[in-house]
Amino acid sequence: MTRTPPPEPRDEIRVAVSTVIFSLRHDDAGELPAVVLPLVRRTRDPHEGQWALPGGWLDASENLEAAASRTLAETTALAPSYLEQLYAFGDVGRSPARVVSIVYWALVREDVAATPLPADENVAWFDAAALPPLAFDHELIVEYALWRLRNKVGYSRIAHGLLPELFTLAELREVYEAIGGRRLDPANFRRQVDGSGTLIPSDDFRTGSHRPARLYRYNHDVELADRGPLPR
Amino acid sequence: MTRTPPPEPRDEIRVAVSTVIFSLRHDDAGELPAVVLPLVRRTRDPHEGQWALPGGWLDASENLEAAASRTLAETTALAPSYLEQLYAFGDVGRSPARVVSIVYWALVREDVAATPLPADENVAWFDAAALPPLAFDHELIVEYALWRLRNKVGYSRIAHGLLPELFTLAELREVYEAIGGRRLDPANFRRQVDGSGTLIPSDDFRTGSHRPARLYRYNHDVELADRGPLPR
């Protein structure tokens, strides 16, 4: 890209793509759902046996985002509802070989995440608040992705990426509460979201407990927040 | 980084590092300063003769940020007062060869930027609002970097990266005005910044015109906003 001659292939800088995938899991009724993410167990050195982020090598003929989707599908069989580049990690010492990892982060709806993972003991969901030791610098990466998730949910409307097509305001609020780690006032939450024009009320209601709650869908007309410089 | 075998070097994905460097330039007195950035003219194909962002190939033995600093110094002899990773660009078609560019963005103080560039007709400063056609996808990159600059100046305290050690509130305000593209109320600006605790008043004043203005310095105790997941 510049005026110096290109490096010979023997420089051996390799490019990998990994993804931090977030979803929610309701375990204890009455409690806030937990933020969970899938990890894969490494079956070879380095760090054999340790848990790591799903990912793989970048193929010379595919774009970065395509590589993230592909490796994510190969290792976890998941299709994300939101995918955004997180950061490029390339410190010299982060792996025995010189690897630059382009890391993405993604959201998966809870009902999608609930479908069983591949019959593979080497893929599993973990509570983001109780992760095992991770390979490479993946703990740092997950920590940063969590920071970004919490940050972005504050100023954008990505929370619906964790919900099905139709959802109640209480369910949407629960997503914000789970990510933010604190309860929100239902009254104020309602006003804020329907003042923002991001939700379209449907004519259906969720019944089953007490007063039925109106179901909403996300208004795709309002632009999702910044997903990077790429054309959308 | 994963369970598939590493690719052979003949895959030929190369990693470059480029930097979008911002500074300010006062041209017309009374007018807002312009946002300017240095470009280098390409001396070889592809895109020979076109202007491009300063950068170079990533060396196998250096970190990404170090490579950004190095290539930036080699091509422009500039030392930035702020440096942060912007985005990884890696689309297949963005260059004849497969190149993944880790792009950084940087701030340079105006007095530093005023020192003459290397005696090289192939490096020059341009007004960000009137750029020539750029090589590769560098126009997209600059556009995104400008968006990030404007965004970040709104919620962080990086503006001082464009100013010398001591500066008046009017000078600091001018930075915000130049980046934001609109005038700000001096009274409200004053209250906002000294309410934030980011400035330390000095005992010196800038004289020369009318009533002298107190000089301030930046308070390095208050943490700069997010520069990424790396330890600082």
Next chain:
DNA sequence: TCAAAAGTGTTTATGGTACACCCATGC
């Protein structure tokens, strides 16, 4: 003494938060 920039005070609008209250349904 006047122009111009530094710096202060005050009013108003706005958005978030807390919380009291009513509504509709399952049990």
Next chain:
DNA sequence: GCATGGGTGTACCATAAACACTTTTGA
């Protein structure tokens, strides 16, 4: 009926914007 979550109304508080005003210098 009554408990519970859905949904509305309203007062309060902090912050931002607008702008009148005073202070201090150079010319």
